[in-house]
Amino acid sequence: MCTDRDHAPGRRALIVTGAAAALTLGTVRFAGAAQPDGARSTETVRGVLDPGAADFVYLPVEIPRGVNEIRVSYSYERPPQPAGTTGNALDIGLFDQRGTALGGEGFRGWSGGARSEFFVRSDDATPGYLPGVIEPGVWYIALAPYTVAPGGLPYEVRITLGHGGQAAPRTPVYPPERARGRGRAWYRGDLHLHSWYSDGRRTPAEIAALARAAGLDFVNSSEHNTHAAHAHWADAAGDDLLVLLGEEVTTRNGHVLAVGTDPGTFVDWRYRARDNRFGRFARRIRQAGGLVVPAHPHATCIGCNWKFGFGEADAVEVWNGPYTPDDEVALADWDASLAVAARGGGRWTPAVGGSDAHRDPDPVGAPQTVVLADDLTRAAVLDGIRAGRCWIAAGKDVALTLSATGGRGRQAGIGGRLRVGDDTPVTVRAEVAGVPGCTVRLVTDQGVLHTAAVPASGSGTVEWRTTPRNATYVRAEVRHAPSVPGLPGAPAALTNPVFLGG
Incomplete structure (x- = not known):
């Protein structure tokens, strides 16, 4: 049976629960008695969202017994708008009979604005959604x-139920937490990637092939607001590629990467900075074994700029995809935080980078985060990032080391501390390769204090002498020639600091 009815989207309840405001519409109910196997029932809902609408509008749908598939399609009007005026954009997702409570168990999938339809069955689902038994309720x-445009956002949602017995649910298989490593070594990875399980266009297998070609040892699955990809990476992983599982938690006030969480971990995103809920979900990420990494914190797209502060951050993404002015702002902001931490002896936050690759021609592994880890395992890689034993490279051909020595042969590397007296002479040494035409800049809490051109071969060594009194930390930047007068060129590599002194 197929019917097509309008359901008045009258306001039933406007709920403010300490998280983003949510509007719940009237419940959709399917008429008629139990349907025979193979039958399909359809209901259609139409409405208009006004400017200033709640962040989340929930459409309840009563699912009767005997349903083996839920299929939803939607559309909305996108009329052209005058220059400088926002148009309409409407995201969509699904929660099951366990409800929509913040951080609850009801989440069944999210596609944002990447798809106009989706389905869920016990044994399969549209990418971005979770298969599983369809319970009545x-x-x-x-x-x-x-x-929402000034004239409002007219929308239509079409819900189709399939009737009959349900197939046996599939048992998820997750990638291993260990790959064949080289012991304590530098491992290259991409922490920020999207597949067709959110708004990307590549499969995990395609991403894995590109990762291997880019010389990567590990990648992190970071789909927007869904962990549905976690069960689809096992075949793409291997002895030569470690796959970490995570999520890009895409709130209305900025994005944060959950890096290396336990398989199947869902991190909610339905809150704003004013709701004081981020700390709860940062703890959720860490309790699941992962890292909290604000992504592209100074990006200019709507909702992308990070507004939650960095007190909960385990690392921060300062280089996102092709290097842009907002990355330069993120780098400067991060460097200022290093100076504050160095002066006060407080906690500092390491810097990382990721490609944020979605589709062709986005390159995977550009940039890539290079981590000193005890082995190629989830735990060891995350420990290396957490400790700041990492640097960022534009690609696989870029090589860099940075160290500081002094005080009877003591030495420290990236992320470490050379514990010597304030007036002890210290030699800082940077070795680079694969960076022809670039300049090495040694940056301290006092700014850029030493620069040196790289030989035409692209390989070279730079040494500089200082004391902890004159530089509480030193980090290296390898920059291309400037393209805009007065501004530094794009980086080929960036390091975390080596701290000097006690």
Whole structure:
């Protein structure tokens, strides 16, 4: 049976629960008695969201017994707008009969604005959604108006139920937490990648092939607001490629990477900075064994700029994809935080980079984070990042080492501390390769204090002498020639600091 009815989207409840405001619409109910196997039932809902609509609008759908598939499609009007005026953008997702509570167990998938339809069955689901048994009860289609034009956002949602017995659910298989490593060594990885399980266009297998070609040892699965990809990376992993599992938690006030969480970990995103809920979900990431990494914190797209502060951050992404002015701002902001930590002896936050690759021609592994880890395992890689034993390279051909020595042969490397007296002479040494036409800059809490051109071969060594009194830390930047007068060129490599003194 197929019917097509309008359901009035009248306001049933506007709920403010300490997280983002949520509007719940009237419940959709399917008419008629039990349907025979193979039958399909359809209901259609139409409505208009006004400017200033709640962040999340929930459409309850009563699912009767005997349903083996839920299929949803939606559309909305996107009329052209005057220059400088936002248009309409509407995201979509699904919660099951366990409800929509913040951080609860009801989450069944999210596609944002990447897809106009999706389905869920016990044994399969659209990428971005979680397969599993369809239990009777009230399910919720989540509509999230990202932007609403001044004239409002007219939408239509079409829900189709398939009737019959359910197939046996699949048991998820996750990638191993260990690959064949080289013992304590520098391992290259990409912490920020998207597949077709969110708004990317590549499969995990395609990403893995590109990662291997880019010389990577590990990658992190970071889909927008869903962990649905976790069970689809096992075949792409291997002895030569460690796959970490995570999520890009995409809130209305910035994005944060959950890096290397336990398989199947869901991190909610339905809150703003004013709601004081981020700390709860930062702890959720760490309790699941992962790292909290704010992504592209100074990006200019709507909702991308990071507004939660960095007190919960385990690292921060200062280089996101092709280097842009907002990365330069992120780098300067991070460097200022290093100076504050160095003066006060407080905690500092390491810098990382990631490609944020979505589709062709986005390169995987550009940039890549190079981590000194005890082995190629999830735990060891995360320990290396957490400790700041890492640097960022534009690609696989870029090589760099940075060390500081002094005080009877003591030595420290990236992320470490050379514990010598304030007036002890210290020699800083940077070795680079694969960077023809570049300049090495040694940056301290006092700014750039030493520069040296790299030989035409692209390989060379730079030495500089200082004391902890004159530089509480030193980090290296390898920069291309400037393209804009007065501004530094794009980096080929950036390091975390070596701290000097006690």
